[in-house]
Amino acid sequence: MPRIFDAEGREVKLNASAGPFLEGHELFLSCEVNGGRPRPMLTWWYNDSILDSVVDSSRDSHTSVNQLLITAVPRHLKGARLECRTSSSENAGDIVREVPITVFLKPNKVKIVTPNDLLSISKSQTVRCETSGSYPPAKLIWVLDGKPIRNAVVTVEETTSFTGSILTLNVHAEDDGKVLVCRADNPRFPGGSAQDSRRIHVAYPPKVAVSMDSSNMSPVREGSDVILRCETRARPTAHSYYWYHNSHLLPYNESAGTLPSNDVLTLKNIKQTFAGQYACSARNSEGETYSSPFDLTVQFAPRCKKGFEEIRIGIIPHETIVAQCLVDSVPPVNRFSWTYNTSKGVLPVQGAKIQSKGNASVLHFDLREGDVESLACWATNDMGKQEKPCIFHIVPAEPPEPPRSCIIRNMTGGGFLEVSCIAGKDGGLHQSFVLEVTDLSVSAPSGIITTLSDQGENASPAFRVLGERPLFRLPNLKANKQYQMIVYAENARGRSVPPVVLPSVPISKQGSDSLQEDDNETDLNDKNIPNSPLPESKSPTSLSLTLIIAGLSVTAVLLIVVIIAVSTVIACRKNAPKSTTIRKRRRPSSKPPSELELSEAGFGEGFHRRSALYRASMYGECEERISRLIEGPDLILAPVSFSQQSSDY
Template identity: 60%
Template sequence: MPREIVPKIAIVFWFAASVACLDTPEFQRNLPAKVIWGVLGKDVELPCDITPPIPSDNFKMVFWFKDTDGMPLYSLDARGGPLGEASHLAMSDDLGSRSYFIKDEQPSKARLRIRNVTIHDEGVFRCRVDFDNSPTRNFQVNLTLVVQPSAPRIFNAEGNEIKRNSSAGPFLEGDELFLSCQVTGGRPRPSLTWWHNNTLIDGVVDSSETSFTIVNQLTRRHTPRSFWKSHLECRASSSAIAGDVVRVVPIVVLLKPNKVKIVTPNDLLSIHKPQNVKCETSGSYPPAKLTWLLDGKPIRNAVVTEEVTDSFTGSIISLNVVADNDGKDLVCRANNPRFPGGSLEDRRQIHVAYPPKVSVKLDSGVNSPVKEGTDVTLRCDSSARPSPYGYRWYHDGHLVALNESGGVLPIDHILTLKSIQKKSQGQYACFATNTEGGSYSSPFDLIIQYAPRCKKGYEVMRVGIVKHEPLVVQCHVDSIPEDVRFSWTYNTSKGVFPVLGAKMHNNGGVSTLHFNPSTEDIDSLSCWATNDVGKQEQPCLFYIIPAETPESPRHCILRNASHGGLEVACVAGADGGLHQSFVLEVNDVTIPSPPPGVTTLSDQGEAKLLYRALGDKPMFRLHSLHPGREYQIMVYAENAKGRSEPPVLLPSVRVEAEIPADTLHETDTTTRPGSEGYPSSRQNLTVILVALTAAAVLLIVGIVATAVTIACRKTPAAARRQTTRRKSSDDLEMSEAGFSEGFQRRSAQYRASMYGLQETEDRISRLIDGPDLILAPVSFSQQNSEY
């Protein structure tokens, strides 16, 4: 017989003989049972307190039984020695071999460890403890296996299940988040919790104790930003020793931008070049879109460069500004297109450098138009950044220089005019400059009100008087306002007397007096005018002289007209004190061819008067002359006293080419010999004046263009010498940009004077006012003669 079997047999017989009466079923049912939970496949420890009831007593033996089996599955024998040397005996091949009794330093914590618990291990275990002197003790343990619940299922707020490998959401940052986790079964009743980053965020079960389905609803009133790119865990567990059944669900959280900044320094912007401005935003998911606004309006057609990552967006705009953008708000707005209302913006007030925008204003307290003699202050108002550092003033296109004695004081943006006179009237402009450039203002019309004065050329006149005939005199005055009142006086050797009872007709600045002198002792007439400003200081004088016949015209020339025919132009002589008109008579003096066999003793043909023309000026155009014939032209003047003697005679006049018969000569009236009245040449005069004016303008343009070309071809050295001799044209001449047509015309005249063209303009003026300077064409015929 093997030696190891002997102790077992001895123990069995000892156990059967001594304690058989204590292991009856009745005894076991009355023992209290402590429930111990075990997990399938894991170790479990069943407690057994081996502390002696009496301190002096000693532990002797321990027996472990399962269910109603009368034979122990495991025993510990400490008879005959200390507890540490006790022998362990497993009575069962399976359960006993996987069991081992652990003697703790504290006897109350002694326990039986069962390794790798199986489903068959579940049941009621009893621990029997024998002592040397004390009664035997029994402890009953109910080993129950833990049953885990089902895998958790997760549902959203709409009740839809979130499948595995799917995400929950999207949720908006700051908005409500709701998820529901559900499990079924489990023993004991399982716990159900929500976790984020291993932190418990909800451990409250929302179902009843008797419900087979266990639910935990996760509700967050404000979805935190920390949930972005993370996941939530629903953990279910029936026992801590069994671990957790876990369902992980990724969540999608949409974030609004939490930062946006225009990072480029807020420097002064120039209108002359684009400026790059950068804006950055972060914190948005998906990445935010950056938009630019200026003065509340989106910036369009601008070059924009973007840089985008998962949570960062950068935008660089090439900003082209104008002067009107100064002081406006530049806004960089970050917007998450998937996040309603998820926008954030940064704004700054931009400052734009631009050339001055100037205008001329009349100083407050003075009304326009201004009365003569008043002190006037003109102010050059400017809007510019940076502020202007230089100003210039112009009057009718000419630079205004400082003249303290004359009362002209241009100081920076203020122009003071002391005791202004009529000559101060005109268009004023100012020029302001800063680092961005310079600008001219629009012209300001300064209108000056002044008392009447005689119109130029009408200050002193000689008037012829015819005995027993009324005297007709016209007085021309110049004034602002033009509404004037006239009065007349006459001067005799006895004094000055008002003109009474005469017929006077006033029309604007002209007063026509029909006067019948009551005495022959009249030296002169005086015309006085008054307006709201005051009375005329010096009267317009009309010296009374006996009327005479006019002088004959002089310096008459004959030439081809530009549109066919011939032109006759003379210089008028003295009018004899009365209004004079001019008469041209044309006679056909062609010698007729004698018939065959007939001879004549005369070498002159009989003159035949063709027509007579009358004009206010001694200028006439002839269109009715035939080529191959010979004419005699006579010109004279006449007034109420008679005609001039002798008349000017132009003999032997011929035309070279055929003149269209349907072309009309420009006269007022044409008469043939024997008819009444005189021919008129007013239409002739109008056409001539228009043609001469056009020729004069073309001449000025040609001369100015030639002068400019010559000036541009100067060598640099010559240009420098020119600069040292006089001021530059920029200082003397103002740009015409933005000026009215009248201002440009005066500027052109000023340039003509700068290039030595004053003589040319005087000549043109004389061409228009008098016929003695009519210029003959270069291709003038041999009949061009002066008489």
């Protein structure tokens, strides 16, 4: 029986297959037989066709050998059975040794069969790839932009010669134009792979950004033209564009100089109002995208800040005028100059104290000439000089006008009263506002007269509130009392006349240390108060004579009960342990302690002198003045010594 050996010299046993051999690579098998007379013939056969009939051994050798060599194994030999036949004579017949061979095949077909449609980033896509001809079956690997796709959902179908793979693909805008590859690899066939590839196209919403045309890269000046472009990258191409200025849609307005046209915005004859943030949006089938804001800065020469174009300054004899000039400009101001106007003409301000910082300038001016009519402030920056100066008209100082349209509100959320008014004219000087609160339930002893004696008031104020604005909050009113309030303005020339008298306010809930929060119980609604004093014929505390007589007896009885109760409470407090903590309500105040040293009649001595200096100093300190305007009113408490019941104040 012939024996079969492979290229490594290993014998192929009976009923075993030879190989594996690789498609396209060589196949080597050796068939050997020993002895035989006459010398036997050895031949290789396949499908009854002779492959090799040459004996490769010498005549003197005892062993006959036939070596079969196929330089490139064809695909059809997969599963084939080769035969080695030997015979010693024609009459003896052939001895046949059959050898099955194993051939590994590389994939001969790979195809991405899904149509190459536009892929959307808003939903998952499935792509199918098929391969055949590989033995053992090939493994399909997906590659995007040269990198294997990992953590993707892949469904595989596999038979002995066919493999299918369905890839669930989530694409991003950055994947547009990348190459997607489906590669088939035979794991038993080194280098036995094949692949199919395609360039994918991704649909995504526009990516937009605003840029300025290269011809406008220099600083933008008033009066120039500017072109902004909405740079867009999108698939499919964007078909709708919108422009926005400071978050407001910008329509086409030729008269205003705003000309949006698709992805281009033209701004004609630019003004300072054109400055701000510009943005664009673009839309396609995948959605709409808004750009980040583009800051457009418009440079312009200085101009007076709104509300500071013309200002009246009241003069007080022998006092220095303080004028504050505020301007708007881009870039900031380089220099300020001041002039004053007299009957002799316009003259430059010389030798005066001028403090300039940024876009503000403060002038301290002594009136050496009596006919100064006005002051003018001029500012200059890199764009040029101010065209129209800021004017300060010099007028005699007057007391301020009374506040008007005062309103009382019960602030239910915070448990306090709020009084707000509209300020009148300041008389040419800085003004402040005062709210006086009088406890009507306490009778003032004879000889104590309020500061509003011209109105016939008999009760001394329980406390006063001073503020830079006519807005006052009263969180410390007592329950079961009735209060009267008046409001007036004050500057260095005096008080507003007449003061505004508000209706009496009852605080009704028993046992509460603060204002009742329930509007129904306090019966307090918003009230518009006319700007007029209380008529002289009537007083807020006046009652009919009949009611006073009828109530005297009841009051006497109640007074006795109250005195006994108060005495008992005081005695108990004296006997209380020393460790008892007494909590005192803090009164908010933004003034130094010296401002709180008040006389029994209300404000301390020298109040008018100090307030005049205080107000004059505020003209020279712009930032401090603004901060005080923003702050709430200062609460100034005036102790009242004439009544035991009001000692809590």
